[in-house]
Amino acid sequence: MTSYFEVEQRDGAARIGKILFPTPVRTPYIIDTASLNDAHSPITDAGSIWNISIEEAEERIRKIREEVGDETIIILPHQDLTLEVPEDVVMKISERTEVESTGPIGRIFRKGVDVKKADLYVMEGAGSLEGNARKFLERLIDLKGSVAPDTAIYLPNLCTPANAAMLVYLGIDIVDDTKAIIAGCSDIYMTTAGKYFLDSMTELPCRCEACAPITIEELRAMPKADRAELISRHNRNMLEAEIVLARERIRSGNLREYIEGQCRTEPWLAALLRLSDTQYDYMEKQTPIARSNQMLATTSESMTRPEVVRFAKRIQERYTPPESEILVLFPCSAKKPYSISNSHNKFIKSLGKYRKFVHEVILTSPLGIIPRELEMTYPAAHYDAVVTGYWDAEEIKWVSACLRDYLSKHKYSHVVAHLEGAYREICEIVSEQLSIEFIYTSTGNVSSYDSLDNLKKTVSDIVAEREYKQNRSRIDMMRSIADYQFGPGAGKLIVPDDAKIKAPFPKHQVFIGKEQIATMIPQYGILALTVAGIRLLSNSEEYSGYTVTIDDFLPRGSLLAPGVVAADKNIRPGDEVMITGSKAIGVGRAMMSGEEMVGSSRGVAVDLRHVKKAD
Ligand SMILES: [Zn+2]
Structure with missing residues (x-):
């Protein structure tokens, strides 16, 4: 459940979203870690309760709201715990430190502690999981499986230019520049291909605004503080460029191809790729049914x-x-x-x-x-x-x-x-x-x-x-696609024996009598159904699936997630789905998985193509 975060575009677990402030903040987003104490930044940390009392924490939140209203996500006061703290201790501490706030809020995710309404959840201790692919993925899937699908996930103190695209691929929405800044202070120069000690380099392999005007000799000769500032700025630039690239890759549907190459820079990233593939259920349910690109x-x-x-x-x-x-x-x-x-x-x-x-x-x-x-x-x-x-x-x-x-x-x-x-x-x-x-x-x-x-x-x-059965290749093709798309049995319902296939390959259309049932969409090789086609599925006793049940209203254009009452678990982004409700029957393309439609409180669930009044 969230009121201030909306996912706009998905590709697998990766997504582009926005934090809904008057000037929206686009995600994946990099927090300037130093700004976490500043109420005027999009995300503010109310701080650790190790240092202040609950009363002081409540007072701090009140002041932040007074100053900036609802234009910052406040990460509620928390007690920072390492991942080694036993679960029962975590639960006890969490109960004692509950402080609430109105407006956009973030919470720390604690395994075993009830999940509450929040716009953002923090994966605590993420920084300590660098290098440990198995544990990292376990924590992430735990977190993702517990919170509402349209909650922004913030991973503190882990992101580098080399791992940023992988983190986005796995479903992280918000990272910070902690590692990039700390590296800069230690003369560590970061690139997407890995990090280098300034001492070991002969040239600067970058032309960003920080690097372009200087040579490596000039950089080495700088006073330490200036050098740290410049390398940090470069590291931060690399991080930003990589996040922008990841967003572009999400838009064009080929982030996976990029990270298959990018992950070779660090063994734990390659391990993350392989292990995430073994988490088939987590990854597949978010993976679109088709893309038009190669x-x-x-x-x-x-x-x-x-x-x-x-x-x-x-x-x-x-x-x-x-x-x-x-x-x-x-x-x-x-x-x-x-x-x-x-x-x-x-x-x-x-x-x-x-x-x-x-x-x-x-x-x-x-x-x-x-x-x-x-x-x-x-x-x-x-x-x-x-x-x-x-x-x-x-x-x-x-x-x-x-x-x-x-x-x-x-x-x-x-x-x-x-x-x-x-x-x-x-x-x-x-x-x-x-x-x-x-x-x-x-x-x-x-x-x-x-x-x-x-x-x-x-x-x-x-x-x-001897005598062999003959194929009816056009009917067989349309039937096989229907089964592939909607599950076994759907093919015979949508393409019965008396169906006629019109129009040349590959733009086949299915007709029963004079009524059009389906059209093949050549760029995806899947079927688009008409309302008559949908009725063939929904009226059948033997078939159930790919249905989105809505409240008693007649939707137009697009169906938003809050209007969804129930949705088939098999629905994937891009799937052809039927809409049923007491007032409407329709057909459209799913923009998110069935689970996400039910769990989300914002966003377009289905892009509708045909809607009719239910009879
Ligand atoms: Zn640079």
């Missing part, structure tokens, strides 16, 4: 990022293949969607009239396996991976596991593998593990005349054996 897969951690793991999980849990009995496996192509690439064009031509009898699945790293019907769906058509022709052991293990899971669940009479190299190695591993025979059709080069002819012959021979 997803770069250039590191070994690209394989464990939430988008990739979610895609593989949904193939396992939500996807139902068409009823084909003949599976054809292909390698991926650099060009996406695959079917417009040169190699896939040749495959498709070779299959010719037999194509309607086979089901096509593409093997790829890092996504695992991609059924042809989902080749447009994020991130299948959006990733760009490093291509060297060499696959490392982890990639082979991961893609084999995806293929093995798939073939354990879905049975085919024939598995044709038209691929080479590591792809073939993967097929051989799975073939042996499951005792399934694979028919290999490539003879050295998947695009050679010989290989393509062999593919065609193999498939035509199989088809000649």
Whole structure:
């Protein structure tokens, strides 16, 4: 619950927000630590109760409010405790030191102590967690899981230019310049690539306003206090530039790609990345369902990022293949969607009239396996991976596991593998593990005349054996996307057997009779539904999900979080959701996760597209 903080934009756990003062303060924000004692700064620390009595603390708060009104977040008086203090002692002390205030307030988060309404929560003792990735993440997830989702999180005494982007990636809204200033006083020069002792440097690798006018020799010759002031100013400039860069990356949806590289500067940051990927539930629920920009897969951690793991999980849990009995496996192509690439064009031509009898699945790293019907769906058509022709052991293990899971669940009479190299190695591993025979059709080069002819012959021979079911590729595609997006069973409701698919690929539209049900959005490869489409889901007894229940009003334009009564836990930012209430039925795009809609008191929950009066 918060009244003075609002999240405006999200990308995963990272977010851009604002503190709602007459002149709004944008987050992620860097507190000038020295200003914490100044009531005229956006955030004021009412101080430690080790030093003053509760009465004095109350008097201090009254004075601050008198001076600046509600234009500063007051961090309520607290007793600073180290992380080693046992929980029961923490609870006792917290009970004894409760001081309240009206207006915007911040509180110290204490595990085990009840969370109260606040605009900001402080992760106490964060500074002592530098270097300890496991403990840091545990504390952070504890804190995030306890407070309302639209509470600003302040991490004191930890931020540096090297770790700032990672902290933002993990969901921190407010940091301070303590470390940057202290480093400056010790002749430590900070960069995003790490810190250097001034003595060990030959040049100044920066052109900020502090560094540009001087040489390193001039800097060394300065009196200590001036030198400290200048290096601190540079450190602070680096910190600000990095926070601005992180905000830009949030806006363009590629902060993850940045931190996958940036985290290499300090081992504990790389550990944070890996450990945060193992916290799949925390990270995934905040990760948008689709982005229109490219997803770069250039590191070994690209394989464990939430988008990739979610895609593989949904193939396992939500996807139902068409009823084909003949599976054809292909390698991926650099060009996406695959079917417009040169190699896939040749495959498709070779299959010719037999194509309607086979089901096509593409093997790829890092996504695992991609059924042809989902080749447009994020991130299948959006990733760009490093291509060297060499696959490392982890990639082979991961893609084999995806293929093995798939073939354990879905049975085919024939598995044709038209691929080479590591792809073939993967097929051989799975073939042996499951005792399934694979028919290999490539003879050295998947695009050679010989290989393509062999593919065609193999498939035509199989088809000649007996009668096989035919695919309805356009219906299959729309159905698979619906299942992927809304969960198993949704596909058959939105795209029943008598549905017609209109408009050319990839702008397919689903019609039942004269009524339009859904449209594919080509840049994301997901469906947008009409109210008629939503009714097909909401009227079904077998299906429930992706619903946002609202109070008895008719919303217009956007649905704000306070109007949400309940929301499905599966809803992710960017999801297509149905709105139901006693007065309205509608459809729109979720701007936050379902959990966040319920827990937030500010912000746009759903961007509405169609709303009608409920009948
Ligand atoms: Zn500089």
